[in-house]
Amino acid sequence: MTAVPSYVVDTVEKAGATPDAAQPYTELGMAPDEYARVREILGRRPTSSELAIYSVMWSEHCSYKSSRIHLRQFGEKQPPEAADGGVLLVGMGENAGVVDAGDGWAVTFKIESHNHPSYVEPHQGAATGVGGIVRDILTMGARPIAVMDSLRFGRFDAPDTHRVLPGVVSGIGSYGNCLGLPNIGGEIYFDDVYAGNPLVNALCVGVMRTDGIKLAKADGPGNKVVLFGARTGGDGIGGASVLASATFESEGERKRPAVQVGDPFAEKVLIECCLEIFAADLVTGIQDLGAAGLSCATTELAAAGTGGMDVQLDLAPLRDETLVPEEILMSESQERMMAVVTPEKLDAFLAVCAKWDVLATVIGEVTDTGRLRMTWHGETIVDIPPRTAAHEGPLYDRPVERPLDQDVITSHDGRDLPRPRTGDELRATLLRLIASPNLADKSWVTDQYDRFVLGNTVLAQPEDAGMVRLDETTTRGVALSTDGNGRYTRLDPYAGAQLALAEAYRNVAVTGAKPLAVTNCLNFGSPEDPAVMWQFTEAVRGLADGCQTLGTPVTGGNVSFYNQTGNTAIHPTPVIGVLGVIDDVARRTPQAFVGDGSLIYLLGDTRDEFGGSEWAHVVHGFLGGLPPKVDLEREKVLADVLIASSRDGLIDSAHDLAEGGLAQALVESCLRGDIGARVVLPEGVDAFVSLFSESPGRAIVCVPRSEEVRFGDLCAARGLPAQRIGVVDVLATELSVQGQFDIPLRGLRAAWSTTLPARFED
C-alpha cells in the first residue's frame, strides 16, 4: 500500500494567524494586484481553498475581465424587438438566453468554445465541449433537441491537422451520438492561422414550455444544496484559469491533465433525470458544473439568491479519495449538477435520482448570512462574500491600438491578381475551387454524426441552416446557422463581424424561418496585445450595431481569448449563431434544385468583391483589400422575400451565396438535387465576377413557372433585384453555363466530394 502524503488543511483561523505565508497565486494565473485585492476583500490572506476559488472565478475565462466593458454594448444597443413583451424571455447573464417561439413554447440556445482543450487532447476536448454546452441548455429547464459545431483547423495538408481533426470529429461524434442529440449542421474551415490554435465552438438548442424556465439561484434559507451526477475527480483542474486563459507557449503536452474527460452515458442519464425533476417541479434553482466546477456553482448560486450558503465540502463524492479541498474546488470533472431543493421536496428529488442511478448528495444549505462558508471535516476553510468571486471580479479596460500592418493589408487590394477569362479558364477555376478544402463536401465528417435521432430533424447539413421541429405535437420549428469568416474579420473586424451575422441571418431566412435572436462565440488572440484588443472592440461594436439594425438581440455567448501561440494570434474569428422560428416546418425551403423547367433566379446585387475571398485564398494564397460591403437593410429585405415565398409556396428551393459565390451555390444545389441546370450569366457583368464574387445579400431560388409572376411581383414590391439566370433541366446531366462551359454532374461530384476522404481516410 502506498503511503498517502499527509495533507495539512489551511483554515480561516490559520490564515488569520499567518498573514505573511507565501501563496502560489502566480502559478494559479493571478496577477499581484488581483491577489492584493483578495486580501483587501477578506481583510486577511485567503486560505489556499479561497485562493483556489478566486483564481478560477477571476480567470479571463470565467470573469470576462477584459471583455466585459465592451460586451455591455449588446445590452445597450438591444433592439426594441427584444424589450418587454418581445422575443427575449431571459436575456444575457443566465446560463443561456431564452427566446419566445410562440404558442407557449420557449427555446434556449448558446454557443461556447472549447478551443484550448481540443488542441491539447482533441477527442476529449471536443467531447467535453459538447457536454458542457448541453448542460448549459439543460440548466435552463429545457430538453436539449439538437447540437451543431463550428470548427476551424490549421492548414488542410499540415501533419498536425491530421492529428487534431479526426480526434475532434470522433470526440463530437462519440459524445453527441451517445447523448442522442441530432447534429444538424455547423462549419469546417482550414487556414494556417489556426495551426496550434484550432477553434472548436459547440452550439446546443433546447426547448421547454414558457412556464418551465429555471434559473441559477440559491433562494430560501434552509433549502438544501444537492450535488448530483458524476463523482468529482482529478481531471480538468485549472482548465479555466491555466488552460483557457493563457497563451500557448510550447508546453501543450504538460497541460493535458487540465483537460476534462467525458462520459456521455453519465450525461445522458443526467439529462433524463433532470427532465423528470423539472417536470415534477422539484428544484428552486439549478446550476451545472462547467468551467471552475464547484467554485463556480457555489459562488454563482449563492450570489444570485438569498446571498449565503454553508457547504460541507468533505461530503462531495470523489472518484479519488486523495483529492484535497483545493483540487475539489478547481476540478472540472464532467456530468455534475448542483440543485437547490426545499426540505419538503428533497425525498422526491432523491427518489428520481435513485431511479436513474444518479448519485445525489446533500452537501449544504442556503443561508441568509451573505457569506459562502465551507468546512472540511469540521474546520472552516472558506468564508467569503460570494458576490466578490462571482460578479465583482477584476475589470480591465485594456489598451487598444489599430495594428501597424492594418493599412498595409487593406491597401494591397489584389486588383492586379490575374483572373480567369476564357470559358476553359473559368471551368478550371470552378473545379479547383469546389475541390478546395473550405468549399469541398464535408460529409466525411458529418456522416459520423447522428442527424436522425429524436425524429424531429427537418433539415440537416449540408443545408444552409439546420431545422428541427420542437416536438412531434406541434408543426412549429427552429432553424439555426453558425457562420464566421476570419479572413474578412482580419481585413475589417467591424465589417467582418457584421458579415458573419448577415450570413447566419441569411442562412436561417433561406429555409423560410424568421431570424429572431443571436448567440456568439468570440475567438481572438491575447487581450494583452493592444492590436488584438482593437480587433475585439471593433468586432463587438460591429456585431452590436448589426444586431440592432437587424432587430435580433444577442442572448448570450462566450469569449475565447488567448488563441495564439507565442506572438502569433489567430485571425479574429467571431462565430455568430442565429436562431429563427418557423410556424410550420412543412413549409421549409430546402437547398436542392427540384422541378424540371423551374426557373433559377439570382436575388441581390453582384459587385466586383474579392477581398478575403476563397478565390484569392485558394488560387493566389493572397489576403488583402477590404471584405465585401455589407448592407443590413438589404439583408432584411432579402429575408422578408425568402420568408414570404416559403409561406406562400412561391419557391421550391433556395440557397444563400457566400464563400465561392454563385458558382459554389449552383454546384451545391445541382448536386444536392442530383439534377442539372442551364445557366445564362447576367449581361453587362464580367463572367468571372458573376461566378465567383462574394458579395453578400444574395441567394438563388428555384421558382416553378406557375409562380413566376407572383414571385416577380413580390420582389418588385420590396425593391429586391431579381434576375432570371437559368432553368433546372432534368434531362441535362450537367451544369451548363452558356457561352462558357458545361461540366457533367459526375465531374462536379468527383471534384467536390473526394477532397476530405482522400486526406483523412487511413
Next chain:
Amino acid sequence: MVRVGVVTFPGSLDDRDAAKAVRIAGGEAVPLWHADPSLQDVAAVILPGGFSYGDYLRCGAIARFSPVMDSVIAAAHEGLPVLGICNGFQVLCESHLLPGALIRNDHRKFVCKEQRLRIENNRTPWTGEYATGQEIVVPLKNGEGGFVADEATLDMLEGEGRVVARYLDGNPNGSYRDIAGITNEAGNVVGLMPHPEHAVEALTGSGTDGLGFFLGLVGVLA
C-alpha cells in the same frame, strides 16, 4: 388497440422514435422500464437503438442481464414478436435469441447515412407489409454494426431464409454477406441494424419506407 412495448434502458436513445412509429402505425406504445420485469401484457416488444448502460464492456452485454430482459427472453421463446433495432439487435445477440454478433465497423468510424436495403424475408410478423425483394431506404447509424458469425451459421441463416434484410449499394460496416437483419428459427424475433423508426414521416428522416415494419406488426396482431 394493439399494445406494443418499447423498452427504455439507461442510455436508450431511439425509444421515443420507436414509440412514435408504433403510434403512427395505429398501435399503442407502452413504455417498459429496464428495472421492471413486467411486460404489461403487451403483444410485442421493441428494443430500441442507443447505448444501453453506456455500452460498457460490450454493446448490449449489460442490458441482456436487466430484469426486463429476463421477461423478454422468456416471452420470446413463447412466440412474442420482438424487434431489436441497432443496440436492440446487439442485445438480442447477447441474449442468444439471435445467432452471431455485431462488431466495430470495418472502417472504424461511426456511420450515419440513408441506406438502401432489400427485404429478403417477408414472413416475419414485422415484415409482412413488404414484398420479398422489395427495396427500401431507411437511416443507418452505428459504430458497431458489423454482423459476424461463423460460416456454418451464415449458411444456416441463408439456407433457412432467416436473412431478413440485406445492404445494397455498398456494405456500410463490413457485415458478412451484406446482412442488415436476421430472424430466429421461429421467425418472431427480428434484429435489424438500420433504423426503420426514423423513416415513418415524410418530413423527417429519409421518407416513409420504414413504416411497413410497424404497420405489418399492428396488422398481424389486430
